[in-house]
Structures are given as structure tokens and as C-alpha cells.
Amino acid sequence: MRRAVFLDRDGVLIEEIGHLHRREDVRLIPGAASAVRALSDLGFFLVVVTNQSAVANGLCSEAELGAIHEEIARQLAAGGARVDEWAYCPHHPQAVIERYRKVCECRKPAPGMLLAAKKAHGLDLTRSFLVGDKISDIEAAHRAGAHAILVETGHGAAEKGQRGSPDHVARDLPSAVEWIRSRVGQESP
Numbered sequence: 001m002r003r004a005v006f007l008d009r010d011g012v013l014i015e016e017i018g019h020l021h022r023r024e025d026v027r028l029i030p031g032a033a034s035a036v037r038a039l040s041d042l043g044f045f046l047v048v049v050t051n052q053s054a055v056a057n058g059l060c061s062e063a064e065l066g067a068i069h070e071e072i073a074r075q076l077a078a079g080g081a082r083v084d085e086w087a088y089c090p091h092h093p094q095a096v097i098e099r100y101r102k103v104c105e106c107r108k109p110a111p112g113m114l115l116a117a118k119k120a121h122g123l124d125l126t127r128s129f130l131v132g133d134k135i136s137d138i139e140a141a142h143r144a145g146a147h148a149i150l151v152e153t154g155h156g157a158a159e160k161g162q163r164g165s166p167d168h169v170a171r172d173l174p175s176a177v178e179w180i181r182s183r184v185g186q187e188s189p
């Protein structure tokens with residue numbers, strides 16, 4: 001079975017600017033493209049998993065969200081990198097827009113996006129990793145049985161002292177990927 005790395009979007013892959021809704025505001029975290037490419041080279045299936053309550057609250061349409069993900073993919077491609085799947089949760093329990101108002105299985109810390117990817121692609125989550133900047137990311141990973149890395153970019157520095165126990169804390173995505181690489185290198189073939 002294939003192993004995966006799940007990547008949170010805002011504050012991990014791209015700069016956190018708060019309710020991003022315009023593609024011209026997309027900025028990759030420095031070194032992100034090379035880091036993503038390195039993960040692919042290690043054989044990982046790559047899935048972006050992002051909570052987008054901005055959709056639930058009418059701040060960003062699903063079409064605008066799609067355009068933003070295309071822009072991130074374009075910037076990654078310019079650095080020779082790509083992710084395999086884009087998963088997002090558009091819901092929120094108190095959503096302004098009624099059709100998105102629900103307690104769902106996909107909004108992190110629920111593990112639904114990870115479990116759906118596992119089912120769709122036959123992933124081995126016990127040998128998989130998630131990189132996130134919030135405790136909700138860490139919890140989603142652990143509830144799915146995956147390893148969790150907290151980065152200090154985005155909300156990460158503020159979240160570090162809180163509850164939750166990531167398997168590792170890294171400065172940023174490139175540093176998280178170095179740690180994953182070292183872990184993989186220790187395994188017997």
C-alpha cells in the first residue's frame with residue numbers, strides 16, 4: 001500500500017493571510033515547491049487537506065477556491081512540483097450559507113478527508129504523515145492513525161504551546177520534509 005503525506009494549505013504550503021479569496025494573493029512558503037517535489041521523489045502520494053470555512057461563510061465561492069488551487073498548482077509546477085489530490089472541507093457548524101451548515105466528518109480535527117483519501121487510493125495511514133500549523137491538524141492525523149508534524153509557520157508558533165502532541169515540531173515545510181526523509185531513511189527496505 002502507498003504511503004501519503006497530507007499537507008495543510010494555509011500557513012504550511014502557502015502564506016497565511018486570513019480568508020484568502022483572490023488568486024493574485026497566493027504566495028508559496030519559501031522552499032515549498034522543492035519540499036513537495038522531494039516528497040514525490042520519496043514515493044509519497046500527496047494530498048492537500050484544508051478547512052475552508054470561508055466557503056461556508058460566503059467569503060470565497062467554491063469556484064474561487066478552485067481558481068486558488070489552480071494558482072497554487074501553477075506555482076508548484078514552476079518549481080517542478082505537484083500534489084496528487086486537493087481535498088477541502090467547505091462546511092462549518094455555524095455557516096452563514098445554509099447548504100454548508102453542518103457538523104461534518106471532514107472538518108479537521110475530524111479525520112474524514114484523510115480516511116476518504118485512504119479509501120480512494122489504498123493508502124497506508126500508519127506509514128503516512130500530516131504537516132500542519134494547528135492542533136486541529138495534529139488531532140486529525142492522530143485520529144486517522146498517521147504521524148503528525150507541527151510547523152511554526154502560519155499559526156504554528158502560537159499553537160505550539162497548546163494541548164496536543166505532535167510527533168515532531170519543525171520550523172517550516174522544508175524542515176518537516178527533511179525530518180520525514182530521515183525517518184524514511186531509517187526504515188528497513
Ligand SMILES: [Zn+2]
Pocket residue numbers: 089090091104105106107
Ligand atoms: Zn466538512
